[in-house]
Amino acid sequence: MMNIVCAPVSAKEENLEKNQLELLYHNNSSVRSKYELTTLSEVQCCEGNGLGLEPISNPTFVRHTNGLLPQVAIEFPNVKRVKARRDSQYPTKRDHMICKCLSLSITYAATIGGLITITGTSTNLIFAEQFNNRYPEAKVINFGTWFIFSFPIAIIMLVLTWLWLHFLFLGCNFRETCSLSKKRKTRREMLSEKRIHEEYAKLGPISYPEVVTGVFFILMTLLWFTREPGFVPGWTSLFEKKGYRTDATVSVLLGFLLFLIPARRPFSSSCSSSSCRNTVDESDPMAPMITWKDFQRLMPWEIVILVGGGYALAAGCKVSGLSVWIGRQLEPMSGLPPWAVTLLACLLVSAVTEFASNPATLTVFLPILSALSETLRINPLHTLIPSTMCVSFGVMLPVGNPPNAIVFSYGHVKISDMVKAGFGVNLIGVAVVMLAITTWGVPLFNLNEFPDWAVARNVTGGL
Structure with missing residues (x-):
């Protein structure tokens, strides 16, 4: 031997x-x-x-x-x-480009998907709450109207963003990309697919708490849509007093029920799945799905404080007369058409949000744009909704958006890659939002008229 x-x-x-x-x-x-x-x-x-x-x-x-x-x-x-x-992590340069493209696709898809619903991102929530607080008589912003307006925007942006990223990193050979699924899988691809199936199998079957949470989520979405759909009376018409049932009513009610419903399946002696055993206290058969300690630990208190700070800032601008003063300084813009004012607001907000957090940027600009719209006698929704959406387009730098920082931390993309790709996505986003607000947004929110609820209420004087 x-x-x-x-x-x-x-x-x-x-x-x-x-x-x-x-x-x-x-x-x-x-x-x-x-x-x-x-x-x-x-x-x-x-x-x-x-x-x-x-x-x-x-x-x-x-x-x-x-x-x-x-x-x-x-x-x-x-x-x-x-x-x-x-x-080297990448066998070929094309593999490196594909990795960059997929990494940026994740952050852009997360950003675009957050535009669809009011609860999709914190900036949408800040806008909805500040708008309802400033204009309590306006009953135009709810879960249904926002979804109808923003869903086509998200679909168009997803398609255009995919085309832009493919052109930037993989070139214009779209036929080759679309024909990849017809090619025979390599051994490496089959092993990767097998590994994915193995990891999925480790999750085990769906547990009882997961089923209850999914049912509650679907029920919450349906109640949001049917509260005030607009084309037919919603379930709020069943109550005599108006103004007491909002989207928050549904969230609080269903969330409260999660504190009462046991996490263990009724008439079941033990938990069969591993996920159930990880979430249920075996010593307490009546343990709820959510405990107060879990709520305190997982609740995003920074969002609550930020929204409250936005209320305080908006109230300060209103009481001090700052909103009126800013509106008067911007009176020279009265000769511009509404779409031009909205475009300038979108470009300004998109530029600022690249260097500041999205909620802070929106909190500062909402009172200013509201006062500007009232002074120019433009429907406030004509400027506020596009600005709220454009504030989420901070996609050029890692500090612009939390998903950007997460993707950048993995090291697959450089800042120069994010700047080049994000600049194109910014232009796509502003263009699509402007298209929406000047087409299907006009009949949806009646933007051609200056509504009665938008009459300026800042009568305490100027600075």
Whole structure:
């Protein structure tokens, strides 16, 4: 039996650059020939030596020493080149481009998806609450009207953003991309697919708490849509007093029920799934799905404080007369058409939100734009809704949006990649929002008229 030992010719760095490896083997019977040594190519003796070397190839020469210990010098790939290939995460440049494209697609899809509903992002919630607080008589913003307006925007933006990212990172060969699904899967792809199925199988079956949460989520969405759909009377018409049933009523009611419903299935002695065992206290058979400690730990209190701070800022602008003063300073813009005022507001908000947080930017601009709309006698929704959507388009820098920072932290994209891709997405977003507010947004919110509820109420004087 032959004993194989692999060692570098020398531990010094300059000797490593000679591209030689010393293969030492012991054979007490006789000296092996060069032909017999070629069979060692299947022996991965260099695996785990820290150099990332490949299996041994044909030796170039045999050097006899003392007749007992032959030494064979074997050529191997350049150490620096092998290290560079090992350190690289991407087999080809196209793979690197695909990785960049997919990484940015995640953050852009998360941003665009948040536009669809009022609860999709914190900026939508801030707008809805501040708008209802400033204009309590306006009954135009609810879950249904917002969804009808924003859903086409999200679909158009997703398609255009995909086209832009494909052009930027993968070129214009869309036919090749669309035909990839018809090609035969490689072994690497099949292994990846198998790994995904294995990880999915580890999740186990859907647990009882997950089923209850899903049912409540669907029920909450239906109640939001049917509260005041607009084209037919909603379920709020069943109550005599108006103004007491809002979208928050549904959320609070269903959330309160989660504190009462047991997390364990009724008439069930134990939890069968692993997810159920992780969420249910086995010592308490009546443990609720959510406890007060869980609520305190998981509740995003920073959003509550931020929304409250926005109320305080809006009230301060109103009481002090700052809104009126700002509106008067912007009176020279009265000669511009409404769409031009809205476009300027969208561009300004999109630029500022790249360097400041989205909620803070919107909190500052909402009172100013409301006062501007009242002074120019433009429907406030004509400027507030597009500005609220454009404040989410902070996609050029990692600090502009939480999804940006998460994707950037993985190291697949550089800031220059985010700036180039984000600039195009910004332009796409502003263009699509302007298209929406000047087309289907006009009949939906009656934007051609200055409503009675938008009469300026800041009568306390100016600065």
